[in-house]
Amino acid sequence: MSERSLDLDDFSDLIERPHGALRRQAEERRTRTGLPPQALGRLDDLGEWLSSAQAQVPVRPVADPRLVVFAGDHGVAGLGVSAREAGTAHHLVRALLDGASPAAVLARRFEVPVRVVDMALDCDPAELPAEVTRHRVRRSSGRLDTEDTLTLQEAEEAFRAGMAVADEEADAGCDLVVLGDLSVGGTTAAGALVAALCGTDASVVTGRGGGRIDDLTWMRKCAAIRDGLRRARPVLGDQLHLLATVGGADLTAMTGFLLQCAVRHTPVILDGVVSAACALVGQRVAFRAPDWWLAGQLGGEPAHAKALDRLAADPLLEQGVAVGGGTGALLALPLVRAAAALAAELPVPESEPAPSPTEQSTLDAT
DSSP states (O other), X not given: OOTTOOOTTHHHHHOOOOOHHHHHHHHHHHHTTOOOTTTTTHHHHHHHHHHHHHTOSSOOOOOOEEEEEEEEEBGGGGGSOSSSOTTOHHHHHHHHHTTOSHHHHHHHHHTOOEEEEEEEOSSOGGGSOHHHHTTOOSSSBOOTTTSOSSOHHHHHHHHHHHHHHHHHHHHTTOOEEEEEEEEESHHHHHHHHHHHXXXXXXXXXXXXXXXXXXXXXXXXXXXXXXXXXXXXGGGTTOHHHHIIIIIXXXXXXXXXXXXXXXXXXXXXXXXXXXXXXXXXXXXXXXXTGGGGEEEOBOOSOHHHHHHHHHHTOOOSBOOXXXXXXXXXXXXXXXXXXXXXXXXXXXXXXXXXXOOOHHHHHHHHHO
16 A cells, blocks of 8 residues: 555545435425424424435434544643643543443443544553554654654554444444544644634634643643644645644544545534544535534533534534543434434324326316
């Protein structure tokens, strides 16, 4: 395989929008329920979105959702930009696998299977199940402020790994993905991507992260994003190169995952700033792809709001959830399931039968 055999331009041809004609049919069916327009608020829009994504009216219930979490450590965390110690993201993964994290509690409550994909955790692979570590590209991504986070070959490998995970989930019958991330330093990488793609300064996108960092740590984080942004700007025209420069293995894989989900017509609920940043990169690759993604929540990171605004994505919830792992997106899942149930089960009157040939002749005569 050559170093750059992956052509992201192919996604523009492969990705179609959800079925617009069926969305109009879903809207027409909703009007026949007798409920006043907008009586169900955004639940109407959600049900119609699902109908178009499934290419089916009435919509099917959401029967087989999955929580897919991409994990990795980032070298930039060594600068002290996070409340967590650098190289400790595997502790977050272990808590999720052991059922002890907020995302694990919600996934258990909502009966959603959990899949964790280690892309660049800084730990011995033997510490985690083989199914978790089989796609790992490297042990921690590079420091985005002074060096590329990945080589181009590693970036392609990570991107293809994300695509492979999307294919595996679609082939297994997943009808809705709840997307999450677990990392130390990931919001710094996401901030650099959002600032680069939105053409804004580092201070505008720098937030407090999942650990609610203090002012000194925030200043270090802002400086790291500023330096990463300086390195990212020259490669804005090449999205894989951009991800290799400042994204790291987990964000690169998530971008490939999102785009391949759109190819496979698998709808996705985005979680926090990391998944939103990857969606922003994906939008640059294929402008129709965001039609398959739903913003589950708005967290506290300013880069998150910036990315969702650029994506024209209106979040379902605004709870300020910042713990990662897909927690905020999981909170939105019951709303999506409720929208599907209402769209599928609210009764509509039977259509009037077509007149028989004899009746039609009588009507024509009159």
